[in-house]
Amino acid sequence: MAENIPVGSTTSGAIAVAAEAKSTVATRMSAPPSFDVADFPVPHGREEEWRFTPLERLRGLHDGTAVATGEGVKVTVEAPEGAVVETVGRDDARLGRAGTPVDRVAAQAYSSFEKASVVTVPKETVLSEPIRIAVHGQGGVAFGHQVIELGDFAEAVVVIDHTGDAVLAANVDYILGDGAKLTVVSVQDWDDQAVHAAQHNALVGRDASFKSVVVTFGGDLVRLHPRVTYTGPGGEAELIGLYFTDAGQHQEHRLFVDHNVPHCKSNVVYKGALQGDEAHAVWIGDVLIEARAEGTDTYEMNRNLVLTDGARVDSVPNLEIETGEIVGAGHASATGRFDDEQLFYLMARGIPEHEARRLVVRGFFAELVQQIGVEDIEERLIAKIEQELEASVA
Amino acid sequence: MATLEIRDLHVTVEADNATKEILKGVDLTVKQGETHAIMGPNGSGKSTLAYSLAGHPKYTVTGGTVTLDGEDVLAMSVDERARAGLFLAMQYPVEVPGVSVSNFLRTAATAVRGEAPKLRTWVKEVREAMERLHMDPSFAERNVNEGFSGGEKKRHEILQLELLKPRIAILDETDSGLDVDALRVVSEGVNRVRETGEVGTLLITHYTRILRYIKPDHVHVFAGGRIVESGGPELADKLENEGYEAYVKGGASA
Ligand SMILES: Nc1ncnc2c1ncn2[C@@H]1O[C@H](COP(=O)(O)OP(=O)(O)OP(=O)(O)O)[C@@H](O)[C@H]1O
Numbered sequence A: 001m002a003e004n005i006p007v008g009s010t011t012s013g014a015i016a017v018a019a020e021a022k023s024t025v026a027t028r029m030s031a032p033p034s035f036d037v038a039d040f041p042v043p044h045g046r047e048e049e050w051r052f053t054p055l056e057r058l059r060g061l062h063d064g065t066a067v068a069t070g071e072g073v074k075v076t077v078e079a080p081e082g083a084v085v086e087t088v089g090r091d092d093a094r095l096g097r098a099g100t101p102v103d104r105v106a107a108q109a110y111s112s113f114e115k116a117s118v119v120t121v122p123k124e125t126v127l128s129e130p131i132r133i134a135v136h137g138q139g140g141v142a143f144g145h146q147v148i149e150l151g152d153f154a155e156a157v158v159v160i161d162h163t164g165d166a167v168l169a170a171n172v173d174y175i176l177g178d179g180a181k182l183t184v185v186s187v188q189d190w191d192d193q194a195v196h197a198a199q200h201n202a203l204v205g206r207d208a209s210f211k212s213v214v215v216t217f218g219g220d221l222v223r224l225h226p227r228v229t230y231t232g233p234g235g236e237a238e239l240i241g242l243y244f245t246d247a248g249q250h251q252e253h254r255l256f257v258d259h260n261v262p263h264c265k266s267n268v269v270y271k272g273a274l275q276g277d278e279a280h281a282v283w284i285g286d287v288l289i290e291a292r293a294e295g296t297d298t299y300e301m302n303r304n305l306v307l308t309d310g311a312r313v314d315s316v317p318n319l320e321i322e323t324g325e326i327v328g329a330g331h332a333s334a335t336g337r338f339d340d341e342q343l344f345y346l347m348a349r350g351i352p353e354h355e356a357r358r359l360v361v362r363g364f365f366a367e368l369v370q371q372i373g374v375e376d377i378e379e380r381l382i383a384k385i386e387q388e389l390e391a392s393v394a
Numbered sequence B: 001m002a003t004l005e006i007r008d009l010h011v012t013v014e015a016d017n018a019t020k021e022i023l024k025g026v027d028l029t030v031k032q033g034e035t036h037a038i039m040g041p042n043g044s045g046k047s048t049l050a051y052s053l054a055g056h057p058k059y060t061v062t063g064g065t066v067t068l069d070g071e072d073v074l075a076m077s078v079d080e081r082a083r084a085g086l087f088l089a090m091q092y093p094v095e096v097p098g099v100s101v102s103n104f105l106r107t108a109a110t111a112v113r114g115e116a117p118k119l120r121t122w123v124k125e126v127r128e129a130m131e132r133l134h135m136d137p138s139f140a141e142r143n144v145n146e147g148f149s150g151g152e153k154k155r156h157e158i159l160q161l162e163l164l165k166p167r168i169a170i171l172d173e174t175d176s177g178l179d180v181d182a183l184r185v186v187s188e189g190v191n192r193v194r195e196t197g198e199v200g201t202l203l204i205t206h207y208t209r210i211l212r213y214i215k216p217d218h219v220h221v222f223a224g225g226r227i228v229e230s231g232g233p234e235l236a237d238k239l240e241n242e243g244y245e246a247y248v249k250g251g252a253s254a
């Protein structure tokens, strides 16, 4: 379902119905998941999971040459009463339970971090204010690990805000107890030079609901793996993403939802706007419905709006279904240009060109922005979009 | 009094790596308060004329002049032309996903009027204009032209005409694709604008049907990229009876 695809961009998708075969989602990776960086060969760039990524811009995160500097990033956690915030060492038993690193960079992060932050919202605690985690880059190299755990029926909103300049590789674990509700907003508002690679692992409990909002604006290279698995039936995951990819930026979002338990839901919507030479957005949406996951309901969508020539999108939705006993499964991907006819129509009504672009881009993101549910983030996002557009006209 | 003057206008398009001349010397003067019907067979260049006046980037003006009250229209950008008082109701209005009709109309009115219309009076103004065109209020919340039927798109064009109050309105086949009821509603809208006496109208059409509702002062026959005959309303009656055959044979050239 590609319409009016800009030159150089690709949209491909697959729905595979495999009764017994080993999941291709898993076998497409060049090595099985592991916490140990030594289990992953250094990528050369032709591997399925690396083929879109400019390795030379990872600044050594992929080949072991990136070494942590003391003042890499500064992490500040601001939490309302009721939440417990701790900084722990590598040996803490609560780390690494939500998922295993799936590529060499995530494994490198897991092998290299020194301190982790653990935020716990105890059972049945409902936080009135968001937990705010500021990750501010101070120009160095850093490896991070964060755990956010909600006990049964706990409810929380977490905002993780990435700013400044850094070369950062991290793993973030979200663990939701039964009936828990967690919204996490991860904002990548980095300076132009920053490199950020992270794996987000969500483990969604029985009847729990998880909402992930990923907002990527900044950085030279951002490569995120939001991943979801379930521990009991009735779990719901909503994965929302917005990105605005500018000239020279590489922004890659690689999602994976593993329907490993019956009667769970997932809904993925990622939207991106691109402008400028060598702006490159990559979106991979893998959804696996395992044989035992009867009653699954899943939908994933990626839409891209290409504002100028020279930008490139690679969008690959991939749905793999191992059981027919499901409620629904679908995917869609579309990459369109803000075309000259739309621009002409708006301008023929007296609307100046930059205003016309703004109208269209704001409209494109509006529906998603409204779903974030954290007011100051929504406002900041709108302001940021305006700012990006202003910069492009100037 | 606003006057649009088109003198010896030549326009080309790029098609299949070749430059093709479509307009071959168009001369026409439209004054505020007048209605000119331009009639011609398919492919004669009527839409090309309309788009060229509005400044569509696909069309290259290779000769001639267009002025509005002496101002060089061809030197203006598309939005400047609209703000100078030119309006084009398009034969095929464009869908703009993600932009609601109400947001679009308000942004356009703000641009054309030079200041944002007062919210309260504006809402009423839009609502009443929509009622007069028999448009359901729910259209305000829909995306511009997205999923509109052909007739709905045309009503939406005339809604903009009524709200933006141009000095020169170019209506490109506003009648095509309309059933009789819709044709009447749309024509009434055009007539309301004409009755103000503030607009000069260039009514482009293939059929004489719409001229029963909108009475032109002048009728021009367009063939082979130029005006080949001009006259009063009686010329339309002649076309009604005889068709374009006489003009196509003589006027068409590759
Ligand atoms: N953008 C374009 N690219 C290529 N050819 C074009 C373009 N626009 C117009 N033409 C050609 O120019 C000629 C005139 O087209 P135009 O649309 O102006 O005619 P028209 O009189 O409006 O016809 P109709 O009555 O069908 O609306 C046609 O041969 C058409 O194919």
Ligand SMILES: [Mg+2]
Binding pocket: B046, B047, B048, B091, B172, B173
């Ligand atoms: Mg036409």
